[in-house]
Amino acid sequence: MARLRFHISMSLDGFVAGPNQTEENPLGEGGEQLHEWVIGLEAWRRAHGLDGGEVNESTEVVEESLENIGATVMGRNMFGGEGPWGEDPWDGWWGDDPPFHTPVFIVTHHAREPVVKQGGTTFTFVTDGIQSALEQAREAAGGKDVALAGGANVAQQYLQAGLIDEMQLHVVPVLLGAGARLFDNLADAKVELECTSVIEAPGVTHLTYRVSEVS
């Protein structure tokens, strides 16, 4: 069955976004530091239709994270906005040609018609929970894997439910001190982790874990 793979940049103190996230600053204060390791990479720029960039130990990590992904699930906060959609709903942070290039299933409390973007990205809004979003994503993925794009809240729900198969943390050596903590609300998570890969790269350490549900 298609695996659910979760790859995310995290500060050493465990935050995946800084404090005070806004529409203008979706990464929160200081949050841009979490992504400095990737945005200059040739592999990342190529995936976003840009030329040039650096090749280093992170290249293979980024290439592998993009490989064999057939669909994406994410939380509403990651798509953008909050509360009911309103008359003229915002299309989120991702622009006309979002970087997903797959069907994307968004876990939200608020129903909305699908949104079709360029480059193969469609946004489908799922109101009946994480399990349903994952099932729809698996079906859409056509035998490929499903990427969990975040953010922290929906990632915690998937982790707690034992539904994540692979978790890769891009650990960035900064202390944000506050923000969205990835590993929170997990007191009842019954999962086993096994470290399968450790890669040191400029400005980041990539830790990959196999995640399995404790039966």
Place this chain on the structure above:
Amino acid sequence: MARLRFHISMSLDGFVAGPNQTEENPLGEGGEQLHEWVIGLEAWRRAHGLDGGEVNESTEVVEESLENIGATVMGRNMFGGEGPWGEDPWDGWWGDDPPFHTPVFIVTHHAREPVVKQGGTTFTFVTDGIQSALEQAREAAGGKDVALAGGANVAQQYLQAGLIDEMQLHVVPVLLGAGARLFDNLADAKVELECTSVIEAPGVTHLTYRVSEVS
């Protein structure tokens, strides 16, 4: 000047002890999992006067962590007990021959006469703060480095104050879900981190950082 070196085992979700620490269970619920990687090692057993044990990728890490240490600082919670010492004060969790083999300076609110143990360990109780404890430890270390033994609270104080020079996290692939979080109360920490070493070993990943104060 003698460096302050901090080496600690931490769960992937950031806890250095489990919830509900007691005199009988100083590591808290599930906390013993954080130390499984080390207690079977020949290098650790030798340092504790025991024979036998395993040699693996963690061996050099443990040996280096014990090298060139001339004194130790720790928090009261790490020594044992809480509140005023009373008439017949408890000598803490460490037994007659504690594993430190150096002068140990304990940051506490409660004054107490020094306690001399076997094997070169003396416990000195410091009531005027982390800076004073570090100065006394540096003086006692005779040119060697000072080890910060924990726990989370006093480590946060030293980190926040920019006084730690080297931090090594032994990251264990478990989620404790609750307990003593290492990286907390650090919103005002002005430190820069640089990852200097990454070592993958059975049941643990060792991440070492150079810590410097942002001027």
